[in-house]
Amino acid sequence: MADRSTMSEQDKHLMEKEICPDSETADCVEEAFVFGEDLELNRFDGLPFSSRYYKLLQERQSLPVWKAREEFLDILVNNRLVIVSGTTKTGKSTQIPQWCAEFCLSAQYQHGVAVSTQIHSQQAVDLALRVADEMDVNIGHEVGYTIPLETCCSTDTVLRFCTDALLLREMMSDPMLEHYGAIVIDQAHERTVSTDILLGLLQDILVHRPDLRVVILTVSSMTDRLLAHYGSNVPVVSLEALCPAEVVYSNCSSKDYFYSALRLVLEIHRTKEEGDVVLFLASPQEVVCSRAILQREGTRLGAELGELVPVVLCPGQGRTPSRLGEGMGSRGTVTTRCRLVFLSTSQGEDMFWAVDSVNFVIDVGLEKRHVYHPRIRANSEVLRSISRYQADIRKQLTGPTGTDIRKQLTGPTGKCFCLYPEERVLPIETSPQILDTNLTFTILFLKRMEIAGLRHCDFITRPDPEGLMQSLEELDYLAALDDVGNLSEIGIIISELPLDAQMAKALLASCEFDCVNEVVTIAAMLSAPSCFLEPPDGRTQEVQQCHRKFRHPEGDHFTLINIYNAFKYSQRETYFSVEKWCQDYHLNHRALQTADAIRSELTDILKRIELPISETSFGTKTNTLNIKRALLAGFFMQIARDVDGSGNYFMLTNRHLAQVHPASSYGAKAHQLGFPEWVLFHEYTLSGNHGIRTVSEISPAVFIQTAPQYFYSNLPPSESKDLLQHILDRDGSGRKDKQQTLTINSKADKDCSTVAQSYDRCVLQ
Incomplete structure (x- = not known):
């Protein structure tokens, strides 16, 4: 060209x-x-x-x-x-x-x-x-x-x-x-x-x-x-507004919206009116569930009604507008009718710019949003109403695009069924994500911009002060800030890595403990979508049995390494079909490919900033201990103790109780081997049974050696803290060991000569 x-x-x-x-x-x-x-x-x-x-x-x-x-x-x-x-x-x-x-x-x-x-x-x-x-x-x-x-x-x-x-x-x-x-x-x-x-x-x-x-x-x-x-x-x-569809409101109960929406889809299909359907649900989980139900119910309808084809079209998954013609069954034939049902969620309205066949929109008027609670460092899923602008956009998705769009200007071209009463008061705009998310990355980025000369970010909506303070505290604990609140050398390196601050610090610490290959795999697997597929109906035991083959006795972080290594082995063996292998073990092939790509990107960044990358030695006792030390360097704020031997975990930082998620290695085998007393966890969610996810066993002595002294001293009083104090009093060398092995984690030890050596190894070039 x-x-x-x-x-x-x-x-x-x-x-x-x-x-x-x-x-x-x-x-x-x-x-x-x-x-x-x-x-x-x-x-x-x-x-x-x-x-x-x-x-x-x-x-x-x-x-x-x-x-x-x-x-x-x-x-x-x-x-x-x-x-x-x-x-x-x-x-x-x-x-x-x-x-x-x-x-x-x-x-x-x-x-x-x-x-x-x-x-x-x-x-x-x-x-x-x-x-x-x-x-x-x-x-x-x-x-x-x-x-x-x-x-x-x-x-x-x-x-x-x-x-x-x-x-x-x-x-x-x-x-x-x-x-x-x-x-x-x-x-x-x-x-x-x-x-x-x-x-x-x-x-x-x-x-x-x-x-x-x-x-x-x-x-x-x-x-x-x-x-x-x-x-x-x-x-x-x-821009000139399109004529909205004819709107039909309903007094549907907020508890029954899901099945009411599915019944309405089937009723529309039975009318034999032309046009595809868009169904806006509250969450991706509902989209997956509705797809399975509509596929099952669609096969029970008479052939004279034509084929009913559910299509997932929501952010991050499913088909895309440019590929909607692929795999649509008999849609292209003349003799058989085919109706597409596009299943979407909040933030999916803008994905329909290339879809011109929609004649019906079903809007449940609700969305599930992830909300971060800074005080307890936990995520939750909140069900709430969509905004007024989202409702207006959905009412204008029916009708053609392109050369026939002028037809929309003359009058309604479809129907929008709102499964909520007309008098419901919707918020004018969507709640800004900056009010609902962990602000640690935001603070880290803005600190980096200050170095570059951009010292003022005039937010449209000011972040929550409590969230800002929690993020600054977290960066301070991670030694990412210096004594005057600017980014330290460690903070600059952390900002280079496309990971959350805690995971970036763990990866940085792995350079000190010669376990980079293993920790970079953990970081990649946790950054990618979950590699575990949801078990089909009636096959839960079979799927758990397949996943159990990868489980590592030290915990879920090590299990992720096992799965990734097995995935790479199946790629190298020519007699294996990787897709078939993932299917046999009920693993998400696309998620594992994403993790592999993330791992390559992280490795390239480590090489670019000239950080040492050790040879893999996964499976040895020394390597196992070093992986835990590296993880504790970033996640020492996420430690819990089983207080009664039955899996009721007490979290040291907020004194909440939580259960291990059923998908965890410990959650599945607890009835046989019991729960570990002390664990490190990756995530805490308030949904369901207040579960902690991605859990690995740790030693309290190693935790004492790794966590900064001022973090430990700021822990709220509890029996668990008293046990740690007893260990610390019994082994006075714990603090000394920390200075010798993990100086990168303690601001109190910055004057030690070993810190200078660690900084020399981690300088940005």
Whole structure:
């Protein structure tokens, strides 16, 4: 493919003619943005346009956003910040980034290229594929994408789609985002932590970079909050709203919404009315359950009704809009009807930009959100109402897109069944995730940005003070902060690793204990989705028996190493089918592939910052002890003791009682071998039986040697603390041993000569 340096002289002349200095009139500015459809050659690659380009151009011109094209481009030339409000099917996510790329092209990329953020990886990929098709260029060349563990870009890339979290991480090496001339923040109304931080920092970046253009894509209900934050003089481009579907409300009980929704799906199918169905449920678990039920019930319906095909379409799992035609049974045949039932959850509304066959929407009006409780360091799942803007978006998902979208402007094109009363008061906007999540990463990142010169992040919603204090305390315990509250050398290294702070500290400590290979495997397995598949109905015993073959007597962290090693062994043996092997042992093949990719990425980072990587010696007593020491270096705040021998674990930091999760190695074999007295756990959740997950046995003596003295002294009074004090009094050498073996964990020992040696081994190059 020809690049920009190989354009014809005629094309270069046309491009230069369209570039106007700021001092020229508005007429010249308008001329600068004459699009390539009037030219014979594509200005991005210098090649003639294909016939498909003109076909897609007709579809693009029918989108509601196209009516605002000239207005948007005029505003973009004269303003550094622009807000565009509109719903999913207006076309803003595909067209606005292209126009921003045109803007960067008009300046010959002197100020950088264009980037557009998404909150989910698959949406970034799907949009990049669609936009590359519309721009008539090859994916990975002029248009590309970057998502975790995958990059499809080149030096020719002028428009990149990426996740908001990855753009944040990119700021660590490019704080002012000088590689970009235009930044599109899409889905700002979803209020993810990464998007909120970007919106806060970009305000400061714009002060330093007057050449930068920032475009925020959101819904109308979010516009007022953004104007209150950035100032009422910020221009807003409001896209024409689509006509919503006919809305039918219900007085369905909040307890019965799940089965009521499934019954409604089957009733719609029995009416034989044309059109696919979208069902919004509260959680991914409900999506999986509903898929199994609809598959079973669909086979019992008469053949004359046609095939009922449930399709999972929610963030992080299932099919994607670009692949909906794959594996759809007999949908493509003429003789057999097929109705798709798209099963989605909260934050799934923006995934339907490429779906034009929906005629029915069923909205349960609820969502399950994960909420972090800083005082007890625990997660819980809370069921609550969706926001008003989510409800409005869902009402507008019926009807066609593309060339037929004008039909939606004349009247309702489908039905939306809201399984809640019309008088229910919905919150105006979604609760910002920054109020519900652990803020340790946020604080770590902002401390890193302070080093780079960005000292102010003006949050749209201020984080919870208690959460901020807890995060600062945690970073202090992990020795990530120095005496004046700035990042220490250890903190800088931790910020380099794409892990939570505790896991990053454990991986860093593994360099001291010569067990990097094992701990990096644990980190990768815990960062990836769970490798254990849920047992089908009636096969729980069979699945547990398969998983039991991997269990390690020292605990769940070691079991994860066993599973990963077995997975890699099955890859090396040519007579094994890896997919078949995972299926036989009821393991998630995709999750294990993800863990393998994460492990490779972590290993590369350790090599880049020149940290030592030891040879594996998994299985020896010394290695087992060293793994536990490394894990304790990061997770000493998550220790529990069995107080009565029956699995009632008392947590030292908050004095709560919890049970071991049934999926744990100890949870399954407790009736045979009993529970270990002292354990380290990875996660504590308040749902169900207040379970602690990913549990491994530890020695209290090793815990005393590893945990910082000031953490131990700050533990609330308890019988368990008294037992630790007794061990400490009996073995006065415990503190001395710690200074000799794990100086990296104690601020109190920073003056020791051994600390200087450990710092020398962990200096960022």
